[in-house]
Structure formats: structure tokens, C-alpha cells
Amino acid sequence: MPVTKVFLLGNFTMLSSWVALIIAFVIAYSAVRIRYGKKQGAYLLDLYFYIVIIWKLSVIITDFSSVIRSPLSIFYFHGGTVGFYLGLAFVMGKIVVDWKKERPTIADPIALLTAAIVSQVVYQVMMVVLNEGELVAQVVTVSAFMSFAILFWFSIRKADSWPLQLTFIFMAVHVFVSAFQPKGFSETPFITTLLIGLFFTAVLMMKNSESQRTEEQL
Template sequence: MLVTDYFTIVNLSVPSSWIALIVAFVIAYSAIRVRYGKKYAEILSDGFFYLVIVWKLSVVLTDFSSVIRSPISLIYFDGGVVGFYLGLVFVAGKILWDSKKKRLTAEGIQALLMGAVVVQAVYQVMMVLLNDGELVVQVVTVVAFVWFAIFYWMKGDGSRPFIGLFMTVHVFVAVWQPAGLFDTPLISTLLIGLFFMELDRRNRCE
């Protein structure tokens, strides 16, 4: 879904995507805490923290001249799409490192994948609620993601078939959405899916 509305918080004009993402992470944290316990919920929240920090600080790379002229811009600006992908890469690297050092078990990896599914599902639903769009697109988005989130919560085990279904559902929805197959959330889902597929393969080989 495209951002069509902005909200004023204190003196900041905040895009609906930020609000949707925050709500998504809060709900994902709560869901993982209920299902997997405090330990894995905190690992998920740490991942979110690192993602945001890298995304915000990456503005130094994407717009260095503005930061030099006005260092306070670090508070108001971010690294955009490039910075977001850098954040994903950083979090993926940390997960790989923790997995290699045995600080993250197979159950922990499954909990993180569940968290990613919940985040994406809630984010998509919130974007529908917070923005304007064609009714048919909104219905397809909500129905597809709510159905998959419930299905995955009940049946998902972190294996490649379920991960593949997660990616397939998002591709199907993206075809209906205005940004199509070049939407950042879809690309994120595909990258996350491929990453967790590789983790699943490694775990099965060990």
C-alpha cells in the first residue's frame, strides 16, 4: 500500500508507514512473548532496535553533506530504502553470528521467523487502515495477510514450504497493490524468506 496520509506527533510530520511499523513490532513482540516466552521476544525487540538504529544512522552514508551542514538532521532524517536494507543486512548478520556461536537455537530462529510474519501481516493491515486506496486492493490485502498470519500461527513450523508460502502470499497481494512487485515490503519479505530458508537448510545439514 502507498503512503497517502501523514500524522502530526508533537512537531513532527510522521508518515503512516512509521506508525504502521511501530504498531506491527509492538504486536509481534507481544505475540512472540506469549508463544515463545520473554527471552525470544527480547531477541526480536533487539533486532528491531538494531534495524532502526542502522536505518537512522545510515543517513550519514546516503546524505553525508546534509549531516555535515546540520548534524541535528540525524534526528529528523533517515537512510531511506537503502538504509532500511542495510539494517536488514545487519540484523541478518547478527542472527547468523548468534546461530554460529550457538547463542540462538532452532526454536529461537523459528520465533524470529514467526515475528517477521506477524510484523509483515500487521504492517499491511495497518497500511490499509491508515491510508486511502481502492477497496478491492484493501480487501485482498487484509484477507490474504490475516488468513496467512492465523494459518502460520496455528500450523507454521519454520520449514521451507511454509516460508515459501509466506513469500507466495505476499507476491500475490503485491500484484494487486499500486507499487506492484517493486514494493519495499515485498522485497523485504523475499529477502527475509530466502534468508530463513538458508538457515533452515543449514540446520538440517548439521
């Protein structure tokens, strides 16, 4: 959904997308901590921190000339969409390294998939609540994502094959919703869903493969 509103906090201007993202992070963290425990919640907070820091500091890459002219600009500007993708790429790499090194005790793929999906669902719903837009697009967005969220929450632990299937459904739902949204398939949230979906597809396939090898050895 497009940003149509901004919020003023003193001299600070906050886009509705930032508000939606903050709310999404808080709810996703709460969901993970409640369902998977304190350790997984703490790990998720670390990942969020890395994304924000890299997004903020990546202005050095995206607008190097401005930073050279005015070094203090690093405190006021950020790396935009490119910076966000850099942060996302970093945490994806960290998840794989941590999971390979420490197994699911720290970087549990299921808990992190839950966080990613809850974040996207809440973000999409809040963007509808906070901004103006076409009624059809708003209804489709909220109904599709909320229906999937309910399905996901009650199905994620049913069987080893369900997380992978739900990841495919997650991407399919966003493809469907994007067909009704103004910017269609070029929106950053949609591209993010595809990246996250493909990433967790690969991770879950590796996880299932290792589980099968372990069972065969037993």
C-alpha cells in the first residue's frame, strides 16, 4: 500500500510505513517470544538491530559524496531501499552461519520464519489502517493476509513438511494481493516477501535433508 500519511513528533517527521514497521517488529517479537521462548526472542531482536544499523549506515555506500561533504549527514539520512536489502542479506547470511554452527538452539528456522511472516502480515495490515487507498485493495490485503496468518499460526507445528508448504503459500498470497495494489509487483514489501520466501525454502530444505540423513544413520 502507498504511503499517504506522515506523523509529526515535535520536529521529527515519521512516515506511516515506519510506524507500521515498528508495530510489526514489536508484534513479531512478542509472538516469537511467547511461542518459542526467550532465547529465540533475543536472537530476533539482534537480527532486527543489524537490519536497522546496516540500513542506517549504508548511506555511506548509497550517497558517499554527501557523506564526504557533510559527515554528520550519516546521522540524518539512511540507505533507503538498497540499505534495507543489504541489511536483509546480512541477516540471512548470519542465520545460515549460526544455524550451521549452533543448530536450532539459537537460529531456529521455524521461529524465524514465524517472525518474518508475522512481521509482513502486521506491516501490510497496518499500512491499510494508517493510509488511504482503494477499498478493494484494502479489503483484499487485510482479508488475504489475516486468513493466511490464522492458517500459519495453527499449522506451523503440525508436521515437518508444513513449514515448507506454508512458505510457498505465503509467497502465493502476496502475489495475489500485489495484483490489487497500486504499485503491483514492484513494491519493496512484495520483493522482500519473495526474497524471504526463497531464503526459507532453501533453509527448510537443508533442514529436512539433514533430518532425513540423521534418521537413516539411526
